[in-house]
Amino acid sequence: MTNRTVLVLLDPATEVRTSTLELLTIARGLGRVEAVTLEAPTVEVLAQLGAYGIETVHQAEPARDGACVSGDERHLPAVVAAALAAAVRLTDADVVLLPTSFAAKEAAALASHELGAGLVIDAASVREADGRIVAGKRVFAGSWDTECAVTTDVAVVTVRANSAVAQPVAAAVEPVTEGFAVEVAPSPVTLLSREVKADTSGRPPLDQAAIVVAGGRGTEGDFGPVEDLADALGAAVGASRDAAFEGWWDSYVGQTGVTVAPRVYIGAGISGAPHHRGGMQASQVIVAVNSDPEAPIFEICDFAVVGQLADVLPQAAAEIRKHKG
């Protein structure tokens, strides 16, 4: 083990997502891990961090012109970035790991700009080689594997979900929360409103789920069969951009939507356009249901059914429920 310090961003600090546990697991392979938050972690969150070996949580106390930055503003990328940069200086950290969300990418860019740090976006692996941080990335719609080394002293890396299997430590520890002051530069940008979509579906988040079932134009607007199979599998539900733009579902998979890399991706009534493939082709196993035997998505599938999704999906769901008992 090296004497590196690795900071992991925990934002929000009110829940620990599976992707954060994966980040903590990857981080442990690089050095001593500490968490950075912008609000007080809950008791449950602290217990989870402890189970993953986190001894110190650095809680930023951001202020601008002497006034405390509070509420929604704390999640603004500029504020998160200021906190990360200050935490790196405070702890003399070598590596900062963040999840791959659009907000985290923005914070990662600003923090590395401030620190003069090298930046890798959307890594699928992070390791140390010859004293440098080396990140692996899958690019061009999952068709190429690349590795790059960060050549600066500090490395900032966003890591996509499902890049590791989350592994707690053998003996849990009790994390200590330490506050630290962060001076945030005056901002010319005003946050007028911020609304977090409440998820009442009980399904895992699309970007983190181990299984994703996605519906396209072929559903003709009826996502019932897609949801049925997803629920039998405990999966997240996604869509193609066309289906989302029709208003049939709110989040879509693809290059400009959500990038997913689950264990299993099931696409129903989706043709497999390059833009869509760019956001799911790194999935481990790909399954498709399509009425057109020539559908392009079949080219990248492991298993496919040529048929009507309204027949195939409910039957598969029933069969899986039977199997699960």
Place this chain on the structure above:
Amino acid sequence: MRIVVTAKYVPDINTDRGFDDGRVVRNAGEGTLNELDENAIEAALQLVEAERESGRIGPSDGEVVVVTMAGLDGDVALRKAFQLGVDRGIRVSDDALAGSDYFGTAAVLAAAVRKLGEESPVDLVVTGMAALDGLGSVVPTLLGAELGLPTLNLAMKVELAGGVLTITREIDDVTEQLSGPLPAVLSVTDSANQPRFPGFKLIMAARSKEIEVWSPADLGLDPAAAGSAGARTETLSAAPRPARPEVELVTDKGEGGVALADFLIRNDLV
């Protein structure tokens, strides 16, 4: 209203993309204007047109300038931008710029914006949400930081009133409204607008329109600040992934769903 749009030349996503010697292969004829930068161009054109319609500027005032950092091939992207109706196209080129990382790219684009600003003030810089080759989505943020301008990212809705830009964005599971005064940097998503189709007259005119070529020296930039010399990451390897095994294809004759479930169960995926 004077707007600079940054636009990238990228390999067409409908072709086989790959690497050679750690760098993205960019073959003339197989590259295009990054599709998402068409949304940036559209946003810029619409803002200028709205100013003209409202009478705030004269019918022939206002300018949209497109800047790309690329080799000679990048002209393909600029010609496409001309077809859409932009007024000027600038390519920043130099062998020393090859291998630039996000920071180098942002530094070069920022220097080009500054140089344009010396000619006459730039009100707004518009970018796409991501380059479809690397999908980084960080150059806009870095460009804003380099220029020290308010940065409004990933807009799906853009409004300009009284010199203040207000955007709505839906990122991850959060909907936000942000505003900032001009001059600013703005990145737009593919839901922000529907890029126009080029008109016949513009297509004809685009063929012979002059492309301005600037070097890092023209921008007062030390070439070592960008390119592989200035990069903070170094590519170690790039290899194509092994082809997927042949697809197992079942035609539904009443048992397709059972077959699908069976595939998942026997592969321990349930």
